[in-house]
Amino acid sequence: MTTSTGRALPPATVNAAFAGFLVSCVFAVTSIGVLVGTHDELVDALRASGTQMTEDQLQSAATVTQYTFAGIALVIALVQLWLAFKVRSGRNWARVLLTVFTVLQVGSLFVGEGSATLPAYGGALVAALAVVASWLPASNAYFATVKQAR
Template sequence: MTATQGTTAPPATLVAAFFGFLVSAVSALAGGLVVLGMEAEPADAVRRSNPGFTEDQVGSAVTLGQATVLGTAVLIALVYLWLSFKLKAGRNWARVTLTVFTALQVAAVVTGDGNTRVGYAGAAVAVLALVLSYLPSSSAHFRRAR
């Protein structure tokens, strides 16, 4: 028996879902990079909420906030990448986890935490990828992979 026997290639719907989640991962990174490009808005917010801060403290708070956002974006992107490959391999738990993550992503956009163009685009692509991962041909692949 060869290594390719017993395995089936994922259907086109699941391959499209895989690429959709890859795009969503890239959008998470893009969102983090957008925050890095901001200077005045975060600094003004820190000054308003902490009127006694010196300019050095404001700068440090902004830098810490930007690093936290970027680090979180990188972590989210890495998890999305890992889950995307598991999804393509037919792991149903990855599909369920991506369902939860997509719901959280949409909730963040709706509540205003991620309502940027990049946030909307990433959420829309993730929803489309999620729908593709639940289509009958994709579901058949998950059944075969068990």
């Protein structure tokens, strides 16, 4: 299907992938909120590690950790959002990057000591489904059509 200007319109599979990546971004932002609520747990974990930090140092270390991980999560969500728009416009390189990022996202759930949260699992599941939708035959045809039109 094409527009009046001759541009190919994304099929339902690409639109579903786009929506899935948007929802995954919402999960990433939600995980930032969950992280903010874990300050006391971070302090307790640092204290249990046997560190010789003072209480003020423990509080500061937990706060720095929270801001660092929240910043990383926000940057990842923004990059994923940008790539989702590129996928919707038919950029195959964005589809490949989102596939790689999603594999890393799913893999990160199995690293660590069960520290993944419900938003992390939800975001990974939705992103994985979006990746599958982006590689279905109708999506492949769309990406090929967009590439050929350039």
